[in-house]
Amino acid sequence: MSQTVDRALSILPLLAEGPADLGQVADRLGVHKSTALRLLRTLHEHGLVYRQSDQRYRLGARLFALAQEAVENLDVREIAHPHLVRLNESCGHTVHLAVHEDGEVLYIDKVDSRYPVRMYSRIGKPVAITVAAVAKLLLADLPEPERRALAEKLDYPMYTSRSTPSAPAFLRELDKVREQGWATDLGGHEESINCVAAPVRGADGRVVAAMSVSAPNVVVGADELLTLLPLVRRTADAISGEYSGKTPTKEAGP
Amino acid sequence: MSQTVDRALSILPLLAEGPADLGQVADRLGVHKSTALRLLRTLHEHGLVYRQSDQRYRLGARLFALAQEAVENLDVREIAHPHLVRLNESCGHTVHLAVHEDGEVLYIDKVDSRYPVRMYSRIGKPVAITVAAVAKLLLADLPEPERRALAEKLDYPMYTSRSTPSAPAFLRELDKVREQGWATDLGGHEESINCVAAPVRGADGRVVAAMSVSAPNVVVGADELLTLLPLVRRTADAISGEYSGKTPTKEAGP
DNA sequence: AATGCCTGTTGCACAGATTGCAACAGAGCT
DNA sequence: AGCTCTGTTGCAATCTGTGCAACAGGCATT
Structure with missing residues (x-):
């Protein structure tokens, strides 16, 4: 809408490449x-x-600080975090929290105490939207026309042989997920990794976030991971309850 | 320089507040x-x-992705990371890597395997520039006039009684740090936390990054932490060597 | 139930900012 | 030393962004 600003902002993704x-x-x-x-x-x-020493331009520091502050005022994240930690402590696997925003799904929190993974390599990174269990939950909750439009706009890369191959298949999967109230990703993104996910709902019942537990096949098989489903759902429900119970914004209640 | 873009960009820090x-x-x-x-x-x-559901505006997802890609282009970080991990494994304490950019010092990597801390709560966050050990190293290497100008522009908040109180004191500290080739922060930021830091240098000898080991007093006293200094310096030197040995940019070598 | 207020949104004319040009400067290389 | 290449500045034309005023829609109040 504003040409100058549009041009200026187009520089950022360009510099992100290097x-x-x-x-x-x-x-x-x-x-x-x-x-x-x-x-x-x-x-x-x-x-x-x-501007680095060789005069070339590169993305700057303020960007970090902004992303930083941005993630800090996501109230779902704040409420969910202790629950994620507790879940992680009881099952030991990687736990993710993700939200949907403008056609993208991204991780906003992660707990992984087993292996000291570089956490920032994930948080903020867009999710493989057509296969990730959390993405299915978040998109399944969209209103029908929006969901359909998005599904048809997406690419369906075959990460593995079990990846969602096409828009119709994806929409069918979303229907199933909405029906059952939870989702899985069994080797759809990386052959040897499975996930189980459950939705976090706001006071109005809409899905505001989704959380998942992921584990590689070598640690626990898909069947065994599925036994965690009740625990995952309970955790998600606990977050939902807390999230819809309070209004953590500054508007004073009655 | 460009009014429209200037205004647009001013919105971002504003929204960062909430x-x-x-x-x-x-x-x-x-x-x-x-x-x-x-x-x-x-x-x-x-x-x-x-734009969230209540029509209010908030910082968006792309910001994460950009910060993400930005940090991935920092070649020092890539080279340093395995060294940081190794150092962390041998001493068990928190290890930081920081760079200087336009008068700010910020952490670009962190390893902390002991306590599952939320990693993103630090990476990208501007450092307490007047007291942090890594900041001292990075600023000590600036050319004299620039260093002086920066020192006088800074605020000197008294986080604790041991914080650097003023520009002259800071400049004196920087001289000392430059002289000895390493730096400490003994309770200058938080009363009970000490740090030891060493510089990472490029091929031309300039300081390109700084790394530190931090530990709370209750785990190890300042004296004991200082015994790690040789190890920290060796690690930093190893990173320097690797960093100045290779030119990881795409320009083909001879 | 109807009214009024408040927030967000659009069309338009003016003013002013942004653009591209061309000329300049300075470094690095042959 | 000459050359080229990149980055930088002043300027005039024009295109773009701006503020105004009017409109729309929702929410709370009368």
Whole structure:
């Protein structure tokens, strides 16, 4: 809607691919070098891009700080976290929390005490939306037309032979998931990894988040993982209860 | 430099404080509501802001993805990570990696296997620049005028009685740190936490990053922590060697 | 139940900011 | 030393962004 801002913001994903110099940025934006320079300057003043010693531009530090603060005012995450930790303690597996936003599903929390994994390599990363158990739950709850439109807009990469192959198959899966109130991903993303997931609902019953437990086949088989389903659902329900019970925004209640 | 972009970007830190509606955004920007609306729309199209169900705006998902990719392009981090893990395994304490950028120091990696801490609560967060051991190392290496200018621009909050109190004291500390080639923070940020840090240098000898080991007093005293110094320095030197040995950019070598 | 207020949204004309050009500067390389 | 390449600045034309005012829709109040 605003050309200048649009151009400026287009620089960010471009730089996300790697550092670039002025000429490259100008070319890929399709604007004059001087224009690109001015946009980059403005981005720089706000700390969103950084000019490294070789004069090339790169994404800047403020971006981290913003993403940081953004994740910190997601109230679902705050409420859910202790529950995730407790679940992790009792089963030992990786626990994820994810939300849906504008056609993307992303992890907003993760607990994995067994292996010291680099946590930031996951949080914030968009999820494999067509196969992940949490994605199924979040999308299954969308209103019919929106869900259909999204399903048909998606790509269906065959990560493994068990990946969801097409929009119709995906929509069928979503119907099933909505019906049963939980979801799985059995080797659909990575051959040897299975997940079980359950939805977190707000006061109005809408799904606001989804949580999952993941484990590699070598640790527990799919059957064994499924025995955790009741525990996962109970945890999700506990979060739902707490989330819809309180209104943690600052508006004073009656 | 570019008014429109400047205004649009000013919205981001504003929303970082918490969700806001159109009117609030317009007020705080000092522009007409319609203008704010258009800016927000553009930000929305790029996924940087998200409109939640109550119509208020909040920072968006793309921000995570960008910060994500940004951190993945930092080659120091990639090289350093295994070393940090190894150091953590041998001493058991929290290990940090930090870089300096435009007057800010921020953590870009952290390993803490003992306590399952929420990792993202730190990575990307600006460091207490006047007291942190890693900050001292990074700033001590700046050219004299720049260092002086920065030191005088900073605030010197007294987190504890041992915090750096003023610019002159800070500059003196930086001189000492540069001299000895390592740094400490003994309860300067939080009363009961001590850190030892060492610099990572590029091929030209400039400090490109700094790493530290932190531990609370109740686990090991300051004296005991200092016995780790040789190990920390060796680790940092190992990273420096590997970092300056390779040029991991795509420019083909001879 | 109807009214009034408040928030978000659109069309339009003006003003002013942004754009591309061309000329300049400075570094790095042949 | 000359050359080219990249980054940088001043300027005028114009296109874009801005604020205004009117509209729409929802919520709470009368």
